[in-house]
Amino acid sequence: GAGVSQTPSNKVTEKGKYVELRCDPISGHTALYWYRQSLGQGPEFLIYFQGTGAADDSGLPNDRFFAVRPEGSVSTLKIQRTERGDSAVYLCASGPGSSDNEQFFGPGTRLTVL
């Protein structure tokens, strides 16, 4: 596909469970970003990958959150022991290089923790 894709589009889980959210960036894009958007707020930065490595993970809220990008393409955001406060739309974006003036966003995964 031409754009960033994210799966699943919706995820409902119970408090305490583990979830994985997947992002397929635009082909050839080396930079990949994860953001989280809560109701009534703008997207909030979580982590930025350049290639396979996390260049900036300062936005991850705590050690329950972890993200990987093992082959420099697809990325997975992993959340352990989910809490109700983790409910949000998780957005992935990709960019063509190491100094992106534009980030291309996917449609997001809506996570609901009951």
Next chain:
Amino acid sequence: DQQVKQNSPSLSVQEGRISILNCDYTNSMFDYFLWYKKYPAEGPTFLISISSIKDKNEDGRFTVFLNKSAKHLSLHIVPSQPGDSAVYFCAARMGATNKLIFGTGTLLAVQP
């Protein structure tokens, strides 16, 4: 403490008139500013950007103005069209990290 603020949660404009969306920031280290447009159930779509070394950038109906001394930027849409109705987010980039810091958004409604 929000580094990027959009103080108007909503704006209503008549079709054909000008829409002006405002954004204020606090961190003078931001090197790039971007506007994104978001429809419900979709991800944000890039609209227009401006480097911190410029004061104006224009692209068709969209113009962004940057006033560094006031730490203020605005997006002008003229003429406004019903299809412009969406949530508009202002974002600022810290050059060293590439991460974007977003405002809370302004819901624009263009009335036919």
